[in-house]
Amino acid sequence: xxQGEEDPQALSIQEGENATMNCSYKTSINNLQWYRxxxxxxxxxxxxxxxxxxxxxxxxxxxxxxxSKKSSSLLITASRxxxxxxxxxxxxxxxxxxRLTFGEGTQLTVNP
Amino acid sequence: DAGVIQSPRHEVTEMGQExxxxxxxxxxxxxxxxxxxxxxxxxxxxxxxxxNVPIDDxxxxxxxxxxxxxxxxxxxxxxxxxxxxxxAVYFCASSADRVGYGYTFGSGTRLTVV
Numbered sequence: 001x002x003q004g005e006e007d008p009q010a011l012s013i014q015e016g017e018n019a020t021m022n023c024s025y026k027t028s029i030n031n032l033q034w035y036r037x038x039x040x041x042x043x044x045x046x047x048x049x050x051x052x053x054x055x056x057x058x059x060x061x062x063x064x065x066x067x068s069k070k071s072s073s074l075l076i077t078a079s080r081x082x083x084x085x086x087x088x089x090x091x092x093x094x095x096x097x098x099r100l101t102f103g104e105g106t107q108l109t110v111n112p
Numbered sequence: 113d114a115g116v117i118q119s120p121r122h123e124v125t126e127m128g129q130e131x132x133x134x135x136x137x138x139x140x141x142x143x144x145x146x147x148x149x150x151x152x153x154x155x156x157x158x159x160x161x162x163x164n165v166p167i168d169d170x171x172x173x174x175x176x177x178x179x180x181x182x183x184x185x186x187x188x189x190x191x192x193x194x195x196x197x198x199x200a201v202y203f204c205a206s207s208a209d210r211v212g213y214g215y216t217f218g219s220g221t222r223l224t225v226v
Binding site: 033035041042043044045048088098099100101102103104105 | 116143145147154155157160162168203205207213214215216217218219220
């Protein structure tokens, strides 16, 4: 079964709007992380939320985690054209040691 | 720190040739990961090391793939012989702590096998 499925697959919004991306997973986790990937570049770590946390903020980013529903959301407020990228959630499972399993990503396009 | 450094950035090779991808992790990071990214399969973990020791290589697709980490500052991923279906972007990432402070990724090597 696939761990870390993002929804939607693609999202297009106007600059200044908020963008919300969701991630679902299937097994118990130690933590969940969100990464951004600009076209042709490597992934950049954005934020990590541990399994005993419910919400975390970093600048314009807000992440929530609901372990009962095995889901997480990433909210980007007041989006900018520079936020255009693919966003991936990644889970560190309780049984997988330190390795992460990545979802397929959400392609976010912010139109100026 | 310059981050995780991968070389080469691009590699075009003919089928059957040997390909070696290189990675220099961030100094002091205990973990090193090799991932492969394709449109069809997304990001796949190939192998990871802890303190230079391979921990899990179950993601290595075939015996044609091998990885080494001779010291804490260098790792290689080798494909021999290469095939067109190996075409992908290969990423190296390193991490400092098991609990999870996030991975630092390199810029990747785009491999094209013709």
